Amino acid sequence: xxxxxxxARPSAEPVAASGPLRLIAxxxxxxxxxxxxxxxxxxxxxxxxxxxxVQPGSGAGASTAVTAPAEAPVADPPAAAPQxxxxxxxxxxxxxxxxxxxxxxxxxxxxxxxxxYRLLPESEGYQxxxxxxxxxxxxxxxxxxxxxxxxxxxxxxxxxxxxxxIGVNDAQDMWEGKLYTFMSDDWKRVIGARVxxxxxxxxxxxxxxxxxxxPAMRDPALDAKVQALNTFxxxxxxxxxxxxxxxxxxxxxxxxxxxxxxPDPVSGAPRLVRTGDGIHMIGIGYxxxxxxxxxxxxxxxxxAFAAAHRTPAGEGKGA
Numbered sequence: 001x002x003x004x005x006x007x008a009r010p011s012a013e014p015v016a017a018s019g020p021l022r023l024i025a026x027x028x029x030x031x032x033x034x035x036x037x038x039x040x041x042x043x044x045x046x047x048x049x050x051x052x053x054v055q056p057g058s059g060a061g062a063s064t065a066v067t068a069p070a071e072a073p074v075a076d077p078p079a080a081a082p083q084x085x086x087x088x089x090x091x092x093x094x095x096x097x098x099x100x101x102x103x104x105x106x107x108x109x110x111x112x113x114x115x116x117y118r119l120l121p122e123s124e125g126y127q128x129x130x131x132x133x134x135x136x137x138x139x140x141x142x143x144x145x146x147x148x149x150x151x152x153x154x155x156x157x158x159x160x161x162x163x164x165x166i167g168v169n170d171a172q173d174m175w176e177g178k179l180y181t182f183m184s185d186d187w188k189r190v191i192g193a194r195v196x197x198x199x200x201x202x203x204x205x206x207x208x209x210x211x212x213x214x215p216a217m218r219d220p221a222l223d224a225k226v227q228a229l230n231t232f233x234x235x236x237x238x239x240x241x242x243x244x245x246x247x248x249x250x251x252x253x254x255x256x257x258x259x260x261x262x263p264d265p266v267s268g269a270p271r272l273v274r275t276g277d278g279i280h281m282i283g284i285g286y287x288x289x290x291x292x293x294x295x296x297x298x299x300x301x302x303x304a305f306a307a308a309h310r311t312p313a314g315e316g317k318g319a
Contacts, residue, residue, distance in 0.1 A: 107168070109165045113128065164211045214248075247290075
């Protein structure tokens, strides 16, 4: 799949899946193909979209029948809010005058990266790095081991903040020598262990980690699975002391339903925010769902710069 932005980091070619047995068709992975075309179309019609105003504050069963509870905001664990700044982060910020933000995930992670790249500019001391890769997921380690890949990435580019947004390709059963049914106890055990290991790597350079949840989906069956994934990932994140940031409320209409067009935050006029596949978003759509994590990153950066006795590199030079 082609990169969607000239600022995107180069990445290795996908590793082909192998093995004599292939019981799982990876149906949802095919759906990510709509991202490049739809996202590029969105950027073409809005080559320099005005950033969405950032304001503080504004989810178990067989794969064939997933009933997901309504996603509700979950309070962050007490340890996550007033966290101190890791000495390694303070030292890097003192040396560089920058906050290095690594954004991990699948095609949604790439979309979140694009939004953060635009809303956290270099002129304010941010360097936003793309670590996401299309058509990946925690159920697809036979294709790509995300933890191993992340370990190499943070070794090459130590980060101060990690943002994770992933999961649409995990809305399925998994084959790992045997069949793991979506959201079964065994599925949760394997995926939970991979999530824990991935977060440990993201934290390995002292970074503060944030997990950005998935938005609403047009297809009701996929939407139910995505809500179940949000609930599962939120529980794992909270167990690890990682703030989980829901996005569903920012991706639905006034009645709480999926919508391809949502009101512009300034004019109120309907504006296209989703691609035609009913899954992905265009650039301004991703900008719409990230204000809460942007607010958190800015607060963290302010404390990091203060601890390092530095002003942001590039401050006062303009965008």
